[in-house]
Amino acid sequence: MKQALITGVRGFAGSWLAAELLNHNYQVQGIDISSAPVQNKAAARTLDDPAELAQIPVHASRLDDIMAVEDLLAGVQGGTIFHLAGTAFVPDTWHSPLQTLENNALVTVRLLEAARNTGWQGNFVFASSSDVYGNPDRQAMPLTEESPLLPESPYARTKLVSEQFLPFYCSDSLQTMIARPFNHSGPGQRDVFVIPAFIKRVREAIIDRHSSIVVGDLNATRDFSDVRDVARAYRIIAEQGESGEIYNICSGHQTSIKELIDTVQAVACSQLELQVDPELLRPEGSSQRFGDSTRLQKLGWAPQYTLRDTIEALWDD
Incomplete structure (x- = not known):
């Protein structure tokens, strides 16, 4: 039976990855700040x-x-380390850059060091982020793994620093791979993130009998994926990926915030008016980002869920 160790296993993506691996006959263990059981009802139902x-x-x-991490790894039987732990909500990282450096970059290097010191045999899949690309010009789209890296936030910079340390630990016994997921969502995600946040606002407006909701830039675009597709991508990268390689995880389509809200309203059967608050607009104009997953698709991956599938799953969660 294949072995897997997931850091951040109790988190949003970590719990979905755990379910994905269990469904493919992996023996799964996890690391998290608490030893409480993994709880994700939607993932468990799969x-x-x-x-x-x-x-x-x-x-x-x-x-x-480092010594405690080495002791922990020594008690696990090799396989694949999926490193998903870290600070994930970008706005928080502006307030705590030092803690973000610790949670994202230093933890990654410490885990790699422990894996090497204990003679770990297997793969190390690092969950980076499309934020390392920053907010490039429209002409740069779609973003490939070779696109310029222009990290802006402390979050993005710590992800890039982590990426840059992986080659120092890559060896015949420890194969390292980088995944760069773009925006993804699904049941279990906190409502501080964009899709569940809009679902919450639409639901509350309906309950409170409001006729409108306040929004920001409706023209900004993002590349949205379903967390179930992302979890499957992590598994495929571990099984089929090339050591030292980078893989974008994305739909390849850009969706505007207006289109996103329209889809939420279609699922909710609502017709709320959208009131744009100028204070919420970026002075530099609308940001856009969407990617190219050709490299990942060559491993046999393709998205299986549409944006509406994701929103329906969240609405029903």
């Missing part, structure tokens, strides 16, 4: 035995002590 998700062994660790 399993033949929904209780299996909560039965995953979870080791409590902040990955801030």
